[in-house]
Amino acid sequence: MTGAEGIEVPKLADTGRGSRLPMGIRVRLSGLMLGEFFVWGAWFVTLGTFLTQQMGASGAEIALAFLTQSLGAVIAPFIVGLIADQFFPAQRILGVLHLAGGVLLWVASLITDFGPFFVVILIYMILFMPTLALANTVAFRQLHSPETQFPAIRVFGTIGWIIAGLLIGFLAWESTKSLDLTFKMASIMAILLGIYCFTLPHTPPEGRGEKRTIRDILGLDALALLKNRTFAVFFVSSIAICIPLAFYYNFTNLYLNEIGIEGAAGLQTIGQMSEVAFLLVMPFLMKRLGVKITLAIGMAAWALRYVLFGFGDEGALFWMIVVGLLLHGVCYDFFFVAGQVYTDRFAGPGLRASAQGLITLATYGVGLLIGSLISGPIVDAFATGEASHNWLQIWLIPAAIAAVVLVGFWFLFRDSKEGADSA
Structure with missing residues (x-):
């Protein structure tokens, strides 16, 4: 098995207890996951609106703040690969990172200028992104x-x-312009989570004594897979489809607040609810439809979502916005989850960890980074006032990008069960 950042996490050997997971372990690991993503979602979703309300930030500055996620994703493998795999138990590193992150989030809530805020949140994301892989590592090592x-x-x-x-x-x-409290809420939870991590099952380093190179950590051995045209098409498409994804992450909450949607952050959670629902049916559909159609459905949902956002409003066409948010489950599960399954199958046993790491670096690193760099100036170009934008024109741009990626993928990708050996 592999973790979120492409780190290989072997199954726990059978200790004679059977395959049933003890309830105590299940509850503790579930609590870890709940806290991990509560901390992230507590401030990340409303970041664009916070920067606009508290600092009068431009679209380019908002995109720059979100870009810290990509930089954190690029640096994360080094922290996990060079430290967690070599020297210290994963649960202790997880605890230290969350405790330090909690302090930084509280500091971020007090800053009113973008420059210092960017520096603090960049340091925070460099510390936070490795915790996604570490949380998976702690969990996988306890599972049979x-x-x-x-x-x-x-x-x-x-x-x-x-x-x-x-x-x-x-x-x-959001409506009371008190979004600095989201950082304080996330800060308190991060500190509590950091303390909680020290109570998690002991997860010692598995790579102690093993020499790991930069090539190993970044999964560059998987570059050999790109010799196969089909996988290369998937790889490039993965990067390209993350460019319009940056528009969604960076500006959806700001868009909803600008057009007058009350409780926008709460409304956006229906996207995560649909993610859970579609995750249950995606494996069945992927088996019936095949990889190509499944991935194409995910890309098409991206384009459709932005069109719905562009033409929807807070009145009679509010249903279009709701449908657009519900499509998040299709966008994420039918492309990212299906893509991870395809990558695992295509790479084969010897390159699975490296391939997952390479895809993570390509999507959350390169793809979202490019998307953040271009989305901000585009949003600024369609500003119609101090706190308003021509959202129809803005949303049609990522819709067009997603549509172009879909067409290229459809004509160039061959749905084959052959793996790396066919390259």
Whole structure:
């Protein structure tokens, strides 16, 4: 099995207890996932609106703040690969990173100038992004059958994200311009989570004494897979489709607040709810439809979502916005989850970890970075006032990008069960 950042996490050897996961372990790991994604969702969703309300930030500055996620994703493998795999137990590193992150989030809530805020949030994301892989590592090392046991634990992460959004909407922090409280809420939870991590099952380093190169950490051995045209098309498409994804992450909350949607952060949680629902049916559909059609459905949903956002409003066409948010489950599950399954199957046993790491670096690193760099100036170009934009024109641009990626993918990708050996 591999973690979120492409780190290989072997199954725990059978100790004679059987394959049933003890309830105590299940509850503790579920609590870890809930806290992990609550901390992230508590401030990340409303970041663009916060920067606009508190600092009068431009679209380019908002995109730059979101770009810290990509930089954190690029640096994360080094922290995990060079430290967690070599020297210290994963649960202790996880605890230290969350404790330090909690302090930084509180500091971020007090800053009123973009420059210092960017520096603080960049340092925070460099510390936070490795915790996604570390949380998976702690979980996988306790499981006898990760394929069947992990989904029921990981779903609590999505629940944590949903709870954070519903709380922000219920407390009306967006409409009262009190979004600095989201950082304080995330800060308190991060500190509590950091303390909690020290109580998690012991997860010692597995790579102690093994020499790991930069090539190993970044998964560059998997570059050999790009000799196969079909996988190369998938790889490039993965980067390209993350460019319009940056528009969604960076500006959806700002868009909803600008057009007058009350409790926007709470409303956005229906995207995560649909993610859970579609995750249950995606494996069945992928088996019936095949990889190509499944991935294409995910890309098409991206384009459709932005069209719905562009023509929707807070009145009679509000249903279009709701449908657009519900499509998040299709966008994420039918492309990212299906893509991870395809990558695992295509790479084969020897390159699975490297391939997953390479795809993570390509999507959350390169793709979202490019998307953040271009989305901000585009949003600024369609500003119609101090706090308003021509959102129809803005949303049609990522819709067009997604449509072009879909067409190129459809004509160039060959749905084949052949793996790397066919390259």
